[in-house]
Amino acid sequence: MSAPTTTSQDAGTREPAKGPGLRVRVQKLGTALSNMVMPNIGAFIAWGLLTALFIETGWITGIFSSLDKPGSWVAHIGGWGDFSDGGIVSPMITYLLPLLIGYTGGKMIYDVRGGVVGAIATMGVVAGAEVPMFLGAMMMGPLGGWTIKHLDKLWEGKIKPGFEMLVDNFSAGISGMILSIIGFFGIGPIVEHLTDWAGDAVDFLVDHDLLPLTSILIEPAKILFLNNAINHGVLTPIGTNQALEDGKSILFLLEANPGPGLGLLLAFMVFGKGMAKSSAPGAALIHFFGGIHEIYFPYVLMKPKLLAATLLGGMAGVFTNVIFNSGLRAPAAPGSIISVYAQTASDSYLGVTLSVVIATAVSFAVASLLLKTDKGDDDGDLSAATASMESMKGKKSSVAASLTGGAAAGPIKNIVFACDAGMGSSAMGASVLRKKVQQAGFGDVTVVNKAISNLTDTFDLVVTHRDLTERAKQRTPSAMHVSVDNFMGSPRYDEIVETLKETNSGGGQAASEAPAPESAAPAHTAGKHEAPKAGSAGAAATATATQNDILSLNSIVLQGTSTTLDDAIEEAGRLLVAAGAVEESYVAAMHERERSVSTFMGNGLAIPHGTNEAKGAINRTAMSFVRYDEPVDWNGKQAEFVVGIAGAGKDHLALLNTIAQVFLNKDDVARLRSAQSPEEIQAILAGGDE
Template identity: 75%
Template sequence: MSTVEASAAASPQTGLRVRVQKLGTALSNMVMPNIGAFIAWGLITALFIKAGWLQGIFPALRDPDGWVAKLGGWGAYDGAGIVGPMITYLLPILIGYTGGRMIHGNRGAVVGAIATIGVVTGADVPMFMGAMIMGPLGGWAMKKLDALWDGKIRPGFEMLVDNFSAGILGMILAIFGFFGIGPIVSSFTRAAGNAVDFLVNNDLLPLTSILIEPAKVLFLNNAINHGVLTPLGTTQALETGKSILFLLEANPGPGLGILLAYMAFGRGIARASAPGAAIIQFFGGIHEIYFPYVLMKPKLIIAAILGGMTGVFVNVLFGSGLRAPAAPGSIIAVYAQTASGSFLGVTLSVFGAAAVSFAVAALLLKTDRATDEPDLAAATAEMEAMKGKKSSVASALVGAGRGGTISTIVFACDAGMGSSAMGASVLRRKIQKAGFGDVTVTNSAISNLSDTYDLVVSHRDLTARARQKTPSAAHVSVEDFMGSPRYDEIVEQLKQANADSTPAPAAPATEDAPVGDADVLPVSAIVLNGTGSTAAQAIDEAGALLVAAGAVEPSYVGAMHEREGSVSTYMGNGLAIPHGTNEAKTAIRRTGISFVRYPQPIDWNGKPAEFVVGIAGAGNDHMALLTRIAHVFLDKDRVAQLRAATTAEEIQAVLNAGE
């Protein structure tokens, strides 16, 4: 299989992982802000239900007419306490409210809550899944409805329209939830519950660790935990007073065992940092702290899986479980939610999982033939790239480079041409606007790097190579070159690192060489409606335009595919800039670019590419072109102009416009 074919084959998997991560993040963002309510419900359940702690400690409180029974909703007060209404109404409505707020602020939150009450009352099980559907749906529908008459309402009628539109839409969605979504989600919940019962009855539940433990390291756990386990576990806890499902993902034992193995048999910074990581992971409940240790030695996932299976097996054996989710997955949170009669089983499940994962990880580390010290910093960068944001706890363990002020930043890519030049342009602009005009931002090929920079920015797939060339620098991994959130983090890092220095005034904007020049971008090299449907076809199309314009030899197109096979040229904001490798510069006759717009975005390694700009740079004179293109695609209005253009001349005018 060729490099291009391999890349294309891998793309759907990468795209699927990203989509599942986004789903998990969305589910987590609806649940996590409300975890305090889940904990409150769990504590109330543990204290006041018929089999609760208070009656076990104080027999006199077993009175079915007493205040404990009244709060717990049993005895003479059956169903009239706090426990039932909280799980039936409060928790789902909080989730729906939060989901609506994520989409469309307070108006979306209110409509999301109204929509959720419909699905809650239309079902016979706790509607966490229904709330995760109706809340965002309510926010989205309200957002679309508001957009219909935005700026069209006559003064004085805004409040009337706003209130009645939200009320009417909420009513419609509540009815839809009651008759439509509620029964469907109820059926799904019962089916999923039956599947869990099947796994338990056939002693197969430990096999879930084969999915859950790798998913944690890949940051897919939120979709599993908050999308499936928490709703099912809460339903089960309502019926039986506890659920084993709350411990399938939250058990801190497997991670603890791996970190203990590094403490005993690891090397270098991995061994030195493992004790601190173990404390954070076990007592703080931040499981992501051990993910880089697994990424350094991927075979250690075996230890995590076997440890997880051990913990689940022990809980099944003892019939133990938690009353509510343990969030975060700290041993403290686990014990706080442990059901009465389950403390022995839960304890053995945690420490049994730790013992097995330690034994397996210790064996793997002790018999590892690798002689190089594991690169914990590179693994941490890889983890942060998968997560999509900086991990403060992990970064605190591995440090942040050579320290001191930051005066030199380099954006490194494979060839030092398109990706790094554009990324450096965007980052330079942000840094200058922040008042750090004295900080230099350059770009370079990785092969040309020297260990003289304070900070190195690179694509996540290239960070390990860049770190080999610049081991003493701080490293930041990105995926989205145009609008990566890591750029804002770099600016904040500059504010902290250079706090004692006087910010220099922002450098004045310089005029770039016009990319619309007929020699560089002729009208014949602009296509308004591309015909390709894949990234490979788009590269062929953009490359053929460069060949037809006389900018490159035909062999340059193959080099564009080769470059794409190593690292994606997707920049962000719907833009991809395929270009050749460093070795292919001899096939460039003169500097030129091509421009192809696609009516339907192309799947570019899991990202939507609407605009494809082919680049051929002779020498370094293409850098100014990339800078101007970057500035165009950072401006939403100019991107909208490119999208609306009906002629090639309009495209030229937009790309050639000043700052």
């Protein structure tokens, strides 16, 4: 995030805003690397367990001597003895793990399509080098996603109907092929040399007993959230290569050892004061067994001199592991003692255990001395330190509530209404909530809608249907979550407004004096004009031809014939098919969407639409409207009006916004009931009078 522009008092002119500093850039790099590795940690664990169990010196071969034979099934799995050219262990680390990282990196840039091209590109560096290509995958995966994303933009809207699939498939295949060749001859060999050089540097540090000094870099980096760049960008790739050759690597223990943080928290439990002392026991459990190391960062930020405790504790732990030549078979993530022991090599349990104990003891002793000799009356402001930690992290902390006794401190600025497809129900809900938020005077709070699959953990508050909340939590674990079951008139919207009044300083009436930001407006009208208000005089004149195209007269039925929910979805969907807006398969996707989450909005309105996966069956954006004299039973709710939606882009959001406002107005709903022609319906839903 760029620094704000400042005013020069001497010259009276504005100085240019400064770009992000080095720390922020490294943080972003670390986050990107972490986002490629962390979703695939399960695969690393699987590889580590296979290695621990089935290699020639593995647990099973060690326990059951009868299986320690070159031709046994254990040797077949481990790839040794008579099966040295096969097995699971070597192909998994050579092919599966880099390809997963490459796919994830591409998917981060351009969803599944980017992931596929990223994986193809990664295969080039995998085949072009003789070491596991984790660094190569971290380069080629995002490059593949970026490439196909920009290629698609070149001919977006220029492909003749019927040729879309042909162009999509061949563009992905050709670009992936070219990138894989570049990776094979160029990137792969370069990364292999870099990996060998880094491995030699680590060997030098080990041979000269200098490896403990890495704690001088790693421990402060953890506090500043720079550790991901070091851990996933350097330690994991080099450590995995060492584990392939030696069966273990000490590098996996440099950052994951929970001892330094545990010792610090134990010192606060004994010698701390106030909130810091009372919160330390819970934080210690989360840190040691849950593996969430960031839980202790605010304690160090509150008293920076305590960094000496974690630094010396980390050095002591590394020194112990060097003495005992201990290591892990695979990365321990998260850094829980359970994960550490699960990946400990069979000959390293004593060394790993002592490294955790000694690191804890050293950190505890140093932190206790510093706390006992502290002349301050209290232990500082833990809440302020937590807020400082979140500021450096760049987002809210999922464990901050454990320290402050409640939700993480800080105002709510970004709200997202999420649904399965991000097409209809979330857009309607966001429209209603946005109006309430702005009427309450919080013009600086943005309310947008997204598909759950497109959520990132950057929002302060996430609103979803109650059946989708758990899925949303997986995508946005650090956000506050609110569940609703009535999109149009949920009482939870008023609760959200009350929460804003409690958390957002300077909100309310003062905030209402400032204009709403462009991002608070519907996507296609942002920065241009507001959507016409329902029932306003003369507003019909502002209903654009585009809106009339989206909801054409031929797609409006005043007397629906359906009597069941399924038939009503079919009726609305068939109107979309007849208009040429969707393929036949889209109607089936509308039924599938309804089976997962209800599309009943409230106030007699249902808006059935397809799943996120069915967007490929949409030819253009369109809506259909069906009115029923006898309301349809919609899973126990009464639906008088059914609006079918096929949203190819964002150009339907303004009309959805207007429809939402219409159904919040009882007079407008009455006008819809009494309308005698499709033209009247079209005018009302466009925001005009009769």
